[in-house]
Amino acid sequence: MIHKLLTDHPGKTELMLGNEAIARGAIEAGLCVGATYPGTPSSEISLNLFQISQQTDLYFEYSTNEKVAMEVAAAAAASGVRSMCIMKHVGLNVAADPLMTLAYVGVKAGMVILTADDPLMFSSQNEQDNRYYALLSGLPMLEPSSIDEARAMTQYAFELSETLQEPVLLRTTTRINHSTGPVILDAISPINKKADFTKDPFRLVTIPSVSRNLHIQLLENIKQAESLSEISSWNICTGTGQWGIICNGVSYNYVKDAIVDLSIENQTKVFRTGFSHPLPVQMIQSFLKAVDKVLIVEEGEPWIETQVKAIAQDAGLNISIKGKGETLFSRLFEYDPAVVRSVIASYFEISDSKTTVPDLSDVPEIPGRPPNLCAGCGHRATFYAVKQAAKTLDVEVIYPTDIGCYTLGVLPPLSMADYLICMGSSVGTSCGFSKVLDKKTVAFIGDSTFFHSGIPGLINAVFNQHQFTLVILDNGTTAMTGHQPNPGVDMTQWNLDNFTQISIEKLVRAIGVPHVSVIRPYQVKKSIEAFKEAFDFKGVSVVIAQEPCALINKKRKKRAFQVTDRCKNHRVCLNEFACPAFYLENQQLKINPAQCIGCAVCAQICPENAIVPVKELS
Amino acid sequence: MKTTRLIIVAVGGQGNLLASRVLGEAALSANIHVGMSEIHGMAQRGGVVESALVFGNANSTIISDGEADVLLGFEPSETLRALNKCHSRSWVITNMQPLPPFTVNIGKGVYPDLNQITELIQQKTERLFSLNATELARQAGNILSVNIVLLGALTATKALPLTKEQMQDAIRKTVKKAFIDVNLKAFELGEQAVLR
Secondary structure (H helix, E strand, C coil), X not given: CCCHHHCCCCCCEEEEEHHHHHHHHHHHCCCCEEEECCCCCCHHHHHHHHHHHCCCCCEEEECCCHHHHHHHHHHHHHCCCCEEEEEEHHHHHHCHHHHHHHHHXXXXXXXXXXXXXXXXXXXXXXXXXXXXXXXXXCCCEECCCCHHHHHHHHHHHHHHHHHHCCCEEEEEEHHHHCEEEEEECCCCCCCCCCCCCCCCHHHHCCCHHHHHHHHHHHHHHHHHHHHXXXXXXXXXXXXXXXEEEEEECCHHHHHHHHHHHCCCCCCEEEEEECEEECCCHHHHHHHHHCCCEEEEECCCCCHHHHHHHHHHHHCCCCCEEECECCCCECCXXXXXXXXXXXXXXXXXXXXXXXXXXXXXXXXXXXXXXXCCCCCCCHHHHHHHHHHHHHCCCCXXXXXXXXXXXXXXXXXXXXXXXXXXXXXXXXXXXXXXXXHHCCCEEEEEEEHHHHHHXXXXXXXXXXXXXXXXXXEEEECCCECCCCCECCCCCCHHHHCCCCCCCCCHHHHHHHHCCCEEEEECCCCHHHHHHHHHHHHHCCCCEEEEEECCCCCCCCCCCCCCEEECCCCCCCCHHHHHHCCCCEEEECCEEEECCCCCCCCCHHHHHCCCCCEEEHHHHC | CCCEEEEEEEECCXXXXXXXXXXXXXXXXXXXXXXXEECCHHHHCCCEXXXXXXXXXXXXXXXXXXXXXXXXXXXXXXXXXXXXXXEEEEEEEEECCCCCCHHXXXXXXXXXXXXXXXXXXXXXXXXXXXXXXXXXXXXXXXXXXXXXXXXXXXXXXXXXXXXXXXXXXXXXXXXXXXXXXXXXXXXXXXXXXXXX
């Protein structure tokens, strides 16, 4: 069946997730080469493009990390075909090295860099504002406010990139990526696959003498971009009145709604920056001259605010321009319609049309529902075995962890996560911890994260003879972001050819790790023994725990377990293993057969052997 | 046209996102502007999944506390937890079949009393429609159709400007072919539970 985003029906309105709309915009632009490392909230863009690549001439790959993804896309664009790389906001940190110099080198065909920011950190470790990457690199940036705009802007981004011969940053936030709205389809352009690379080392090889010229060129390109921004229809000025509001992204929606709700349509002018780097200085000056006071509405950092204040200073304007502040907007988290309405009302000194929130002080405490590792998750079995082995050590254990489902190991009763800063940091920080502490360091990293950025840390550990154990939790997929492939995955199970599976074990051995073992974490005793040996080893030891993700393991036959009357209520299973399939009925432990996948770990740890497969009894 | 704001709360796996999609498709065919938002990612490992749907002329796709006109809850304690989204004139439609969180299952939390949940929702909002959607889904032939049972109930309340026919068409368009009949049955049962 033809992919739903390939409907060639210009003018038709369809309901799309923001990420689908972005993928559609890329298809409409005739995207030829795409690359990504998955990361929420950007993941569905890549999922759709990867599926589409199976049906069209689009080449799309899951790269090992964002830096590689950007380099793949850069080479394609340098060779004259349209390319795109897709990543979450922190992914751009990983790709920041190519980004900064790619801005010098530029592109031949259109290249779009999608960066998805995550204000409020629904699924992220920080809420950095990636608009600063536009200022830092000098690259042009576009920011949509609606779903249909996300589609149209993606398409336009390729044109803009070709006009300026520079990659274009397309910056979204979670509420664009994961919002759904009507999208009006445009025609799908054919893919121009004719790649051609013209050797031009004195423009393309960034030795110092070349880069000095390229930096001059970049500044000229920024000037040209600014002149395009000045006349861009993505920079919208609407309304009339003496009050001015400047905003971007989803904040524009909240501003528009607030103006209607507060009935200040005739007092308020709004300037929405869509082509937001470089800002259109002349347009903003004219806007500032036409109003008495200005409020800047932007989630995150005072990015627009700082620049607009500088623009006002240059123009000799002395009007009040405010955005962030104690009684105004926060630099923290995401905004919502009521927050924006209330700040607008207070800044322009009018009354807010407040809705009555019911008094909920008499509502009893409602038990929480934190996310949890799934029933039968191999990670839980690994954590359990590590903890048992660690009990035999006479020193405290520090657990640096990494980014993936297994970060949930932070929750009790496992409580096995002590330090986390970024992708791959488990390995690098273990080098530091083990050097300075008189404790045992045991680090956790997933298969995909290991390929992403764990390998350099491990090489460092071997070279510098650090002393720690790295546990590689190999579930054969990139689970947290929606089961994307990684280089360790056997792609033939999805009927996909032309991939080479890379063995983590061979890789680790080739690095020269002196102690390597491979375990199946459902085998509890063997796993504990393997960890004990690894912990006792003087030097770097690696234990690879292989168990396919329980959510997608099609091969596994489900066989639920149950608790028999041999149970003496030690509750070792509940207190130390805590599988979500467990529940208590009249203070007696039971297993929900609908959730149990039959991993049999609880059966192995029960001191009374009271847990048996369901069929054994019947 | 008047803006109607709907919040849907559910536990991961209850089919909240599909229900939102059906509502969105129905709005699209009814020529009503709709903006929706949802939370993916970490929230899906057994956590709460919340969708916001804004029908009408508003531009926002999220709903502030105290501003939802309608709350559709797939699980009673989650409906109660989401009352901060409501105002005194909100309508609430909720499934009354509990799905106790793990903390309760293992004796480390107390699930609120169902009668108390009902009373509290009635006190704080204008109208409450409660039903055992899980049981009705079972009757329809598939326990996974809880989401569509609740859409039937929601449609019957006429809290949204969407007709039964528009909803049924949207179900046919959105769900997998093999499940259309079960889901249409589920929709009817949810509708009847409210009309009765």
